[in-house]
Amino acid sequence: MTESRLVQQIAHALRHERERAGLTQQALAARAGLSQAAIARIERGDRLPSLTTAERLLTALDRQLRIEVEPLDSHLDATLDEMSGVDLVERLEDLGLDRLVAALGDLPYVLAGSTAALLQGAPIPVDAVEIAVRWQDSPRFTAFLERARAQRWNARWEQWGGVHPEPEEPGEHRWSTRHGELRARMVDELPEPIRVRLGTRTYPVEPLVEVEVTDRRAAELLRRHRQRLAAGTGDQPDGSAG
Template sequence: MPSTRLGTLLGNAVRQQRHLRELTQCELAESAGISQAAVARIESGSRAPSIAVLEALFAAMDVQMVVEVEPLDAHLDARIDELAARPITERIDELGLDRTLDRLTDFPQVITGSTAALLQGAPVPVDALEIALRWQDSKRFTGWLQANYGQRWNARWGEFGGVWLEPEEPGEHRWSTKWGEIRATMCDELPETIEVRHGGRDYRVVPLVELELTEPRAADLLRRYRARQLASGS
């Protein structure tokens, strides 16, 4: 069954509460009286759970659901408005961007995706460093991941780990590391970049106009931001 936004939100909530309590999927499943495979499918958003199953999962973690309604994607609009009011340097620090970049010195890369949009002033949500990386540097990147406790996103189980690190292996190009989450766009040659400067540091980023052509996730956020600007007369 394809993932839905609500299924993804519910799965994220279950996974977040489980992580806060340092429970494994097996431990939560046993407490809730369901299988570990069912927990994995719920957390990944690939299974729409019944209300009874959700209540059992949350009760096993001593919490309960609160249901509200809001205009479609109002949460995203509110997030964009909040980010627009904050300095870029503060958001860079919150992401730990400089800390991660200081350690990515084993191979060339450039900043792309929503991270590049952030550095060019767009108030779009960013939860990971997004880079463009050449296929020819894949082995060096894999070595870096191994040295920095990298784990690759496992879409089947809805969490990091349990799959091969190498970008050549099937799966989403998304890894957790000791320095934060990294998402990679693999390419034959690095895209053209511009330089932006914040807090005394220069960053090589893919320009916004190129992001809108090549990065669907960033493009959707940028279009939403611009639509809100037009609506407000900014």
């Protein structure tokens, strides 16, 4: 693993856990005894923290650091090969993307994570529509969830339901709705989107550079996808951005 990949993975893990806990960077800084600027640099991937600092931050989030090793690229190639043969439009229909987008109405959002990568032509697995939503829009998001008869994923029982659907309540930001499965990343500010046109529709999409910071799994697949394209062994992107 190169240092740049490690920086991105730590940036993603810290941001994910902070947002899961419903904390701002300033609130986490107060808990951990660090500056907000230091946390911002780590989350942007501008700085690789020491193990001591990483443990300090995660402890403030009631989490602990774990180190794992894995095969370098063979498992990534198998996943990319499996996905590259599936039609993009068919995959988006299976996700129910247009149904969910229509149901969101005027709620401010940006398509994020693996969904954003898929719309930009990356043949990676996506099993739910992923969006970024601002914390300040949480009441409007909750109203949508109620209209959509959403049930939230209960990680303890590994089933849908039995937990409060509101984003402010503890738990994974993952819901089963009558329009399809939806996952959300709650953020202080929405990422600046690009516009991706597919057929007659245009979608607000998180840029790939942001996806690689916020989604560890997608980042690994995107890195390998680019390597394969450069070597002439991967499929060309299907989507178009404008």
